[in-house]
Amino acid sequence: VSAIALGHLMGSASADTISLRVGSGHPIGLLAYTETANKWWVPELKKRIEERTDHTINIQEFHAGQVAKVTEVLESTETGILDVGFTSLIFYPSKGVFQNFTLYLPFSSPSAVKTVEAYHATIEKFPELLQEFQDKHNQIVLGGTCAENYGIGTKFGWSEFSDLQGHKIAGAGTNLEWIKGATPVASNLNEAYQSIQSGVYEGYLSASSWWHMFKLNEVAPHFTKADFGAQFIHYVTVNMDVWNRLPDDVKEIMREVSEEWALVTAETCDRNDAEGLAKLAELGVEVKDISPEAKKAWSEALKDFPQRMADDLKSKGYPGAEVMNFYMDKLEELGHEWPTRYVIN
Amino acid sequence: MSAIEVLDRLLAIVSQALKYLAAALLVGVSILICADVVMRFILNSPILGVAEIVANGIVIIAFLQLTYAVRQNSMLKSELILNLMGEKGKLASDTINALLGALLFGLVAWASWHPLVRSITTGEFVGYSSFQLPVWPVRLVIESCSILAIIAYLIHAIKAGIFGIRTDEVSAAH
Amino acid sequence: MGGPEFAFIIISALIGLILLSVPVVIALGLCSFFGLAYLTGSFNVPGSLLASTAYEALRDYVFAVIPLFILMGELISRSGAAKDLYSMINRGLKRLPGRLALATVAGNAVFGSVTGVSIASAAAFSRIAYPQMKQHGYDKSVALGCIAGSASLGMLLPPSVLMIVWGVISQQSIGKLFVAGIIPGILLTVMLSIFILIYASLSPAKFGGGREAEAAFDDQSSEERRSEMIGSFGVCALIMVVLGGIWLGAFTPTEAAGVGVLFAVVLAIVKGVGTKGLGEAVLDTGRISAPLLFLLITAQMYSRLLALGGINDVIQDTLLGVGDSPLMILMIMIIIWFILGMFIDATSIILLTVPIFAPLAMVIGYDPIAFAIIGIITIEAGLVTPPLGLCVFTVKAAIREPDVSLATIFRGSIPYWFILLILVAIIATFPQVATWLPSLM
Ligand code: NA
Ligand code: NA
Numbered sequence: 001v002s003a004i005a006l007g008h009l010m011g012s013a014s015a016d017t018i019s020l021r022v023g024s025g026h027p028i029g030l031l032a033y034t035e036t037a038n039k040w041w042v043p044e045l046k047k048r049i050e051e052r053t054d055h056t057i058n059i060q061e062f063h064a065g066q067v068a069k070v071t072e073v074l075e076s077t078e079t080g081i082l083d084v085g086f087t088s089l090i091f092y093p094s095k096g097v098f099q100n101f102t103l104y105l106p107f108s109s110p111s112a113v114k115t116v117e118a119y120h121a122t123i124e125k126f127p128e129l130l131q132e133f134q135d136k137h138n139q140i141v142l143g144g145t146c147a148e149n150y151g152i153g154t155k156f157g158w159s160e161f162s163d164l165q166g167h168k169i170a171g172a173g174t175n176l177e178w179i180k181g182a183t184p185v186a187s188n189l190n191e192a193y194q195s196i197q198s199g200v201y202e203g204y205l206s207a208s209s210w211w212h213m214f215k216l217n218e219v220a221p222h223f224t225k226a227d228f229g230a231q232f233i234h235y236v237t238v239n240m241d242v243w244n245r246l247p248d249d250v251k252e253i254m255r256e257v258s259e260e261w262a263l264v265t266a267e268t269c270d271r272n273d274a275e276g277l278a279k280l281a282e283l284g285v286e287v288k289d290i291s292p293e294a295k296k297a298w299s300e301a302l303k304d305f306p307q308r309m310a311d312d313l314k315s316k317g318y319p320g321a322e323v324m325n326f327y328m329d330k331l332e333e334l335g336h337e338w339p340t341r342y343v344i345n
Numbered sequence: 346m347s348a349i350e351v352l353d354r355l356l357a358i359v360s361q362a363l364k365y366l367a368a369a370l371l372v373g374v375s376i377l378i379c380a381d382v383v384m385r386f387i388l389n390s391p392i393l394g395v396a397e398i399v400a401n402g403i404v405i406i407a408f409l410q411l412t413y414a415v416r417q418n419s420m421l422k423s424e425l426i427l428n429l430m431g432e433k434g435k436l437a438s439d440t441i442n443a444l445l446g447a448l449l450f451g452l453v454a455w456a457s458w459h460p461l462v463r464s465i466t467t468g469e470f471v472g473y474s475s476f477q478l479p480v481w482p483v484r485l486v487i488e489s490c491s492i493l494a495i496i497a498y499l500i501h502a503i504k505a506g507i508f509g510i511r512t513d514e515v516s517a518a519h
Numbered sequence: 520m521g522g523p524e525f526a527f528i529i530i531s532a533l534i535g536l537i538l539l540s541v542p543v544v545i546a547l548g549l550c551s552f553f554g555l556a557y558l559t560g561s562f563n564v565p566g567s568l569l570a571s572t573a574y575e576a577l578r579d580y581v582f583a584v585i586p587l588f589i590l591m592g593e594l595i596s597r598s599g600a601a602k603d604l605y606s607m608i609n610r611g612l613k614r615l616p617g618r619l620a621l622a623t624v625a626g627n628a629v630f631g632s633v634t635g636v637s638i639a640s641a642a643a644f645s646r647i648a649y650p651q652m653k654q655h656g657y658d659k660s661v662a663l664g665c666i667a668g669s670a671s672l673g674m675l676l677p678p679s680v681l682m683i684v685w686g687v688i689s690q691q692s693i694g695k696l697f698v699a700g701i702i703p704g705i706l707l708t709v710m711l712s713i714f715i716l717i718y719a720s721l722s723p724a725k726f727g728g729g730r731e732a733e734a735a736f737d738d739q740s741s742e743e744r745r746s747e748m749i750g751s752f753g754v755c756a757l758i759m760v761v762l763g764g765i766w767l768g769a770f771t772p773t774e775a776a777g778v779g780v781l782f783a784v785v786l787a788i789v790k791g792v793g794t795k796g797l798g799e800a801v802l803d804t805g806r807i808s809a810p811l812l813f814l815l816i817t818a819q820m821y822s823r824l825l826a827l828g829g830i831n832d833v834i835q836d837t838l839l840g841v842g843d844s845p846l847m848i849l850m851i852m853i854i855i856w857f858i859l860g861m862f863i864d865a866t867s868i869i870l871l872t873v874p875i876f877a878p879l880a881m882v883i884g885y886d887p888i889a890f891a892i893i894g895i896i897t898i899e900a901g902l903v904t905p906p907l908g909l910c911v912f913t914v915k916a917a918i919r920e921p922d923v924s925l926a927t928i929f930r931g932s933i934p935y936w937f938i939l940l941i942l943v944a945i946i947a948t949f950p951q952v953a954t955w956l957p958s959l960m
Contacts, residue, residue, distance in 0.1 A: 021827065027688045027874070064688050066826045066870050071578075072571050075460075079567035080559070081827075094469045094480070104474075136467075166389060174473045176393065183389050186396050190683045191771055193694040199768025200385075215692035309474060368801040371586055378583075378777025386769040396580050403583045404574065407816075410809035419810050420542035421912045423905075424924050427540040438540050445541060449548040453573050456566030460574070487573055 016055050018250060020242075023062035024086035025070030030213065031147060032112075032268040033234035034063055037086045041236065041261045048257060053249045074237075078138045083242045085139070090147070090173060090233040095137070098318045099129055100233060103174045104309035105324060107299045108229030109336040112146035112269035116262055118330040119144070119232040126323050139237040143258030145265040148207035149273045150175070150228035155202040155220040157286060161297035168201035175205045178228060180301035189214050196220050208276030208287075217283045225277060226290045226298075230269055236261060292339070299340035306342040321345055349508075353500050359493065360412035367409035374402050394476035401471065401483050408490040415446065415497040418512050440506035447498035454491035461488045521558060521829030523836075529554045529828060533821070533862060537906045544810065547817035547907075551824040558828060568823060576816040580773055581680055584639050586808040587776035589917070592643030593800040593807075594783035595754060596650065598790040603750025605651035617719025617726040619655055620662070621712055623648040624669045628708045631672035633761050633775050635680040637865075637902060638913040641670035642807060645917035656727035659923055661718075664931020667910040669711055671899040671939060674865070676704035678772040681895050684869045689877035691887055695957040699888045702952055703896065703942060710938050718934070746790070753786040807917045814912060815864060822867030834875055845883040849947060852876050853897050860901015864909055868898050888957055889950035893943050900939040903932035 028038045042059050049057045062068070068076035070091045077085030089096035090103065102108060102119065109115050123129050123144075130141045158164060161181050169179050170187035185201045192204050197219040204216065211223055236258050243251065281287045290298075306324060313320025321344045328338065377395055385391035414420060427438060461484040463469065470477040504510040529550055536546035548569065555565035595601050605619055612618045623644060630640050644666045652662035674681045677697030686693035719726040760782055761775045770778055787797060834855055841847050852872075859868045873894070880890040902910040911928045946952050 027690070029690060030687070060827075060829065060831075062826055064870060064874060066874075067823050068571070069575055072575050075567070075571055079571075080561065080564045081568055081571070093471065093473050093477075094467070168385065168389065168391075176473060177475060183385075183391065184393065185385065185391050186393055190687055190693065191773070193692070194678065194697070195768075195771055197694070198766060200771055213690055215694055218692070218694060312474060364802060364805050367805050368798075371590060371804065372801060374583060375587060375590070375777040375780040378774050379781050382764075382770045382774055382778060399583045400578050400580050403579075403586070403812075404577050406586060406805075407577055407809060407812040410805045411813070413806065414809040414813070417806065419806060419916065420544045420813070421810055421915060421925070422540050422542040423537050424540065425926060426538055428924075442541055442545065445545050445549060449545050449552075452552055452566060453548075453569050456570035457573060460570055483574065483578075491573075 017058055018049075018055050018246070019058045019060070020083045021060050021062065021067075021081070022084040022086070023067050023073065023076065023082040025063075025065045025068060025073050025088065025091070027064040030210075031088075031234075032265050032272055033086060033088070033145060033147065036261060036265045036268055037061075037236070038063065040264050041257060044260075045254060045257045048253045049250060052253065053247070055247065055250060057250075074137060074139075077237050077239050080239050080241060082239070084142075084236065084238050087235045087237060088147075088233055089235060090231070093173060096233075097316065098132065098313060098320070098323075100174070100231075101309070101313070101320065101324055101327070102229070102232045104177075104306050105328065105342065106178045106228045106302055106305075107295065107339050108231075108328075109331050109334070110149040110225075110227040110229055110273070111336075112149065112230035112266035112273075113263070114331065114334045114336065115146050115230040115232055116144075116266040118327055118334060120262075121330050122323060122327045125326055126319065128319075129323070133235075133237055134240065137237075138240045140240055140243050142236045142238055142254055143262040144232060144235045145262040146230040146232050146269050147234060148209055148269045148276075149230045150178075150205055151208055151211075151224055151226045152203055152205050152228075153211045153216055153220050153223045153285075155196055155199075155222070157222050158224070159291060159294065161294045161301070167203065169203040169205065170195070170201045171205040177305055178205060178302065180298060192216055193219060207273065208280055209272040210276075211285075212276060212279050212283060217280055217285045221284065222286045223277070223280050224288060224290050226295070230266075230273075234265065295339045299338070303340050303342055306344050310344045349500060349503055352496070353504075356412065356416065356493070356497055356500065360416050360497070363409045363490070363493075364413045367406045370402055370406050370409070374399055374406075394472060394478065397472045397476065397478050401478060404483050405486045408486045411490045412493040412497050415494050415501075416512075418501070420446070435511060436505050436509055439511055440502050443498045443501035443505060447495045447502065450491045450494040450498065454488055454495065457484065457488050457491065460484055521827065521832075523833050525554075525558065525828045526825065526830055526833050529824060530862065534906060543907055543912070544813045544817045547814075547821045551817070551820035554824045555827060558824075568820060572820045572823065573816055576819040577812055581636065582812070582815070584634060584636055584773060584776040585642070585811060586804055587780050588634055588636075588639035589642040589646070589808050590801060590804040591776070591779045591783045592646040593804050594780070594787045594792075594797070595643075595757070596646040597796050597800050598750065598753075598783075598787035598792050599746075600750035600753045600786055600790055601647040602651055602654075603747040604754050605648070605655075606747060607751050609655060615716075616723060617715040619648070619652045619657065620665045620715045620719065620726060623652070623665050624672075624708060624711045624715065627669040627672045628676065628704070629758055629762075631674075631676040631704065632678075633758075633765070633772060633779070634673050635678040635683070635772055637670045637673040637899065638811060638909050639776075640673040641667055641910045641913040642811070642917045644670065645914045649914075649918055652727070658725040659920075660927045660931035661725045662931070663914050663918070663923065663928045664933070664935060665715070667903050667908075667914045667928055667932045668935020668938070670910050670913075671896070671902065671935070672704055672707060674895060674899050675700045675707060675892075677701065679895070681865055681869060681898065682891070684866055685873055685891050685895065688869065688873045689887065689891065691891060692957075695888060696891055698957045699892055699953045700895070702956055703892055703946060706945070706952065707896075707938070707942055710942065711935070714934060714938055750786075750790055753789065757782045757786060807919075810916050811909075811913055814907075814909065818862075818864040818907070818909075819867055822863045822871060825863070826871060830871060831875060834872065838875070838879065843883070845885065848879065848883055849885070849893075852880075852894075853943065856894065856897045857901060857904070860898055861904055862907050865898045865902065868901070869894075886950050886954050889946055889953040892953040893946050896939055896943050896946070900936050900943075903929070903936050905929050908932070 024034045026034045073085040073087045076082045164182040167182045168185045169182040170185040176184045310320040381392045381395040464480040464484045469480040472478045533550045552565045608622045682696040
């Protein structure tokens with residue numbers, strides 16, 4: 001019945017053609033979530049819709065901020081500039097303050113697959129995590145997943161936590177909170193090469209795969225697998241008005257593909273992490289694991305941070321402490337050992 | 346004419362004031378950048394949040410300068426055909442351009458209203474937990490300066506379309 | 520639904536409005552709104568595009584360099600230091616034809632190693648070099664074309680915002696791209712200089728002829744000479760502080776703009792500029808930068824409309840249609856860049872085309888680094904072509920002379936546009952020009 005309305009709304013030429021504008025703020029291939037968006041989500045959705053329904057689907061993709069920058073994807077999906085948005089919620093410290101809670105728990109699991117499992121369990125217990133997208137941002141979450149595990153690359157070699165003292169280490173956004181012992185400097189990966197080369201700063205919190213992608217191995221030949229953890233910050237969402245007008249069979253396939261996408265992306269993250277380390281070693285970078293002592297000392301230095309964020313969430317009306325404690329327990333169940341089991345109440 | 350004249354004078358004062366404010370902000374940005382550089386390079390303790398302030402400051406600076414730019418007619422245009430027109434043609438062109446300008450900033454103001462209200466009601470910020478910069482000042486500047494631009498364009502349109510007065514670039518004030 | 524027809528219509532609409540003397544900012548903004556309204560059948564979607572782009576387009580640290588460098592140029596100009604330096608060059612190199620234009624090219628090369636945004640160079644040199652060239656009797660079109668044309672050095676010599684965007688999108692090393700720009704940048708400096716030498720020898724009258732200028736300076740008092748020395752050395756010291764600071768790791772090139780401004784303030788005070796003069800410099804900066812910043816905002820709106828309207832598919836189909844001759848494909852790419860360069864800003868062009876072009880260029884055998892440099896130079900050439908040439912617009916906004924039309928500046932820029940295309944041909948033929956230095960890294 002709504003076929004004609006659908007065609008009109010989405011600007012398609014015929015009634016059985018569904019047209020979707022899909023976009024993200026990152027270039028394809030830089031991060032796992034946009035790579036899988038382009039190489040897996042889009043083709044898989046097309047394939048299944050064509051195999052299992054009578055509809056034809058036409059998808060236009062806009063990555064790298066062609067239509068919406070990383071800081072605009074959520075709003076663009078809300079207002080309908082994009083029908084489907086691949087959002088990196090780390091760029092929404094305000095709107096994503098609740099959903100981004102894994103960022104407040106550094107030294108979580110390095111495994112993206114386990115992180116996704118633990119977060120999905122948390123969503124089941126606290127559905128308000130995703131409900132907010134619908135209530136406040138006019139969109140439905142189809143799936144959510146991780147970014148690559150964070151480590152730290154440096155110009156200088158170090159082994160003890162105290163070795164970092166006096167060195168300037170760069171990060172962006174909430175990651176800056178993790179930089180203890182060293183001096184935090186706010187920057188971005190685009191400026192990292194020249195800044196590290198000239199000595200504006202001497203290291204950067206980064207995934208191993210970004211380190212060689214930005215060729216930072218050329219200026220900073222030490223990479224420490226510090227295992228700050230994979231962070232659950234990437235979502236695929238659909239504009240609610242568009243969603244309400246989609247045929248049920250298409251909705252079902254979109255949900256199904258997006259749920260699988262979450263795991264496909266997590267596996268890609270874990271593979272990128274391992275391959276990134278291998279690639280760095282191959283390029284002559286000194287790659288090593290952080291020592292248990294250094295990790296312990298670092299996480300001890302951070303132990304007030306989760307409580308501070310839980311208090312902040314509480315003041316905003318969110319069950320921060322409950323969610324973070326549940327998540328920490330869940331990761332432990334999955335075999336993760338927290339160097340410091342943060343006490344949050 | 347007198348009501349328009351009064352409004353025009355008022356707008357002149359407001360746009361001047363905003364221009365001074367933008368100038369002060371620009372100097373502030375440059376001092377802040379230098380302070381950050383000195384703190385980081387010499388004292389090894391950078392001022393976190395400078396990047397956020399500079400990035401948001403530049404949007405504010407641009408919009409604060411808008412009314413003045415509109416009043417001065419300094420938005421760039423091709424004069425190719427304009428130069429071939431007679432005085433009446435030029436007046437017509439001025440009137441139409443001013444109305445189109447009012448339309449554009451009217452659309453910007455209309456569309457920016459909801460994000461402004463929401464940035465205030467939800468206490469939206471940029472930055473991160475230890476450095477939070479509220480979003481509403483930038484949104485408010487965009488909204489109010491767009492409205493001022495509409496008024497400035499409408500004054501241009503009335504002056505050109507009804508009273509036959511052109512506001513040439515530069516000759517207007519200095 | 521978008522497609523070739525839609526692209527054709529919105530581009531025609533834009534050209535029509537611009538030709539009808541509608542201010543470019545308004546034409547870009549309204550085309551974006553109504554184009555997207557037509558495309559989506561809604562007013563809310565284009566409305567939110569306007570609101571979002573107005574808020575986000577400039578919200579980046581790197582855009583701060585535009586007003587900051589304009590302010591620096593304004594201060595150096597008002598202090599008289601620029602005049603001092605140009606006078607010294609004019610007297611010291613008496614026999615050299617076109618010496619002030621040459622100084623402008625050299626100055627742009629130095630300045631280009633500090634700034635990564637061409638329009639910042641164009642604005643600064645409009646304030647620094649133009650008054651001097653005018654005073655020494657240069658033809659306005661020649662002087663302004665030289666300023667707009669040589670500003671392209673800013674994007675070719677590292678640092679460069681365009682290279683950063685290119686590197687991120689095509690996953691090339693930004694560091695390598697920076698290094699790859701050095702030899703082409705020097706080559707371009709040499710080519711521009713040779714052109715000026717020949718042009719000035721052939722028509723000395725357009726380059727001031729040198730006669731009056733010489734006479735005026737022969738009977739300077741020692742007092743005046745001393746002040747002139749201070750000014751000239753002041754400019755050189757400022758350049759050394761800024762370049763040295765970047766090299767030492769004291770600050771990033773983006774931050775250099777802020778540091779440069781503060782040193783220019785010191786220089787202006789030393790040269791006796793009072794608080795009134797300083798205030799005027801800051802206020803003039805606002806007047807010059809606002810129209811440019813709004814051009815950047817609305818050009819981004821329009822670029823987003825082009826993307827949503829399906830320009831990607833149009834470009835892809837065009838490329839598929841030309842067969843598989845690498846040279847043919849490169850030519851088509853250059854033509855597409857050139858056409859886009861007529862309407863939108865350089866960063867938006869890279870966002871629209873590089874995701875399609877870069878992988879294709881690799882497939883047909885172009886070195887990705889050389890290809891990036893070719894692309895950046897071609898896109899730079901678009902900054903001096905009508906109807907929307909950002910560098911030309913910048914110069915126009917900065918000089919504030921109603922009798923100098925955009926057409927005058929565009930005309931003066933034609934040779935520079937041509938030289939940029941020759942450089943593209945050189946690198947396409949000898950990619951080593953771009954790839955040799957990075958291969959040593
Ligand atoms: Na440069
Ligand atoms: Na152009």
